[in-house]
Amino acid sequence: MPSTDVFFREWRDRRAGARRSLARAAELLRELDLTSSPGPETLGVVGSKGKGTTATHASAHLAAAGLRVVTVTGPSFRGHRERVRVNGVAASDTEISSLAGEIDTAIRGIPDTGDGYLAPSGLFLIAGLLRARQLDADACVLEAGMGGRGDELRLVGPRVVAMASVFAEHVGVLGDTVTEIAEEKAGVAGPTTRAFVRLPQSPEVSGAVDRTVREVTGGRTRPETVHPPRPDASEVGVPHGLSAAPAHLGGEAAGRLLRELGRPPAEPDRLATVLSSVRLPARLSHHRVPGTDTEVIVDSAINGTGVAAAVAHARRHWAAIDHVLLCLPDHKDVDGAATALGSLPVTAVRLPESHLGFSHDVPAHWSHLDVESLSPEAMAALGGRVLVLGTVYFTGRVLELVDADTERLFTA
Structure with missing residues (x-):
């Protein structure tokens, strides 16, 4: 076939x-x-x-x-x-x-x-x-x-x-x-x-x-x-x-x-x-990393406004945000996201797609990671409360890693 x-x-x-x-x-x-x-x-x-x-x-x-x-x-x-x-x-x-x-x-x-x-x-x-x-x-x-x-x-x-x-x-x-x-x-x-x-x-x-x-x-x-x-x-x-x-x-x-x-x-x-019954994966969706106690909130925020809203949502549900995984290509609002994230610990994730650039300047305290190195174990090592943000090409990969249910968006 x-x-x-x-x-x-x-x-x-x-x-x-x-x-x-x-x-x-x-x-x-x-x-x-x-x-x-x-x-x-x-x-x-x-x-x-x-x-x-x-x-x-x-x-x-x-x-x-x-x-x-x-x-x-x-x-x-x-x-x-x-x-x-x-x-x-x-x-x-x-x-x-x-x-x-x-x-x-x-x-x-x-x-x-x-x-x-x-x-x-x-x-x-x-x-x-x-x-x-x-x-x-x-x-x-x-x-x-x-x-x-x-x-x-x-x-x-x-x-x-x-x-x-x-x-x-x-x-x-x-x-x-x-x-x-x-x-x-x-x-x-x-x-x-x-x-x-x-x-x-x-x-x-x-x-x-x-x-x-x-x-x-x-x-x-x-x-x-x-x-x-x-x-x-x-x-x-x-x-x-x-x-x-x-x-x-x-x-x-x-x-x-x-x-x-x-x-x-x-x-x-x-x-x-x-x-x-509507469920919206990667729109402030909550998941647990399989085999661990780490919780993640996944949101496909691509600008400062969206990132700020996701941070506020996470803070309403968690006592603290241990780490942020962020994937924003150069044509997205990287500066706005950086402002919204402030001093939070952040890892900037890069994708391999040839049509996406990741050369934008980011704060010095951010770390960097290629998406191929991301695994459930790597996410769990970041802490118990991890906020995952960025382009849907990235958040989709994270949903795969946490084995999120994306089969049905609503029940009719």
Whole structure:
């Protein structure tokens, strides 16, 4: 049975300066007959941070209302099959291999025009659409890669778009300012988009998003701002901390899609049961290092605000933080993280991925470690209370080391 290598093959072998090809992705969709007949309605998720939380809670709301929902997110936690889920449950090895084989065959049937590569995030999105067709799913919740007019999500024509917080991520790639980045991300909407909901943004960003959405939808859709609950408010199934806002956004976006489908919302008791089952790995998730007494809190914080929130959370649960493992490539907010961590003992972890740099200056009292040297024993040697922070490429590895349960995100 074919491996999942097909999802990464063209990206891995891409030429210097090559860009993802939306034209070839569109051709692949046609080859797979994913454009000739109406498929399930889709809810697209874009933003700089909080997309996974938004997608998970949107999926949980839809599933609680009785829908069969295929969700595509990325990157994965412990394995690539987690990027395609049905009602919160990861695809099996057999299922993801079968999807990979179908995509591999289709790629061989389309011309290689040499104008770019098929991106992994786009291929997993296509795998999700194939899975939805197999199951005759009611809806798809699709998390964009970087997002923008060049993202494969735009080809799908999402009926509803949810925009989480946008900040200076992918500067120089999607735009040179936060406003330009937000404008580009909003471009995943299109003529079929009937609702666009977003978390509060700056006035400049909101204005740019409004203009873009009106333009790409022909004036039919006007973005709505979703205000998250107050920090002291209690909302069923909404997590505390920085995940509260995207979780609330996901619920609101799901409500818009249900209205578009003519489906009633979930019964309150049913919704409360499903939302109370939601588990978000690497979003302030608590674990024990196997075979030891060491506890870890894992959070995919990538800027000073997120790191400060994670430190505050850890201090509410522990008498002291013995050590911090931090993995932030150069393009993340390393300076902000350093300020938030202050004098805490920190080990900066480096990843081997060639596209990630780790040359940013860090405080002199920090130590350094290559991720290949990290093991359960090495974590336990750092103390009884270890805070693990950084890019999801790193936090996913830690979840593997502590044997975290990432199979099911919620029970519907």
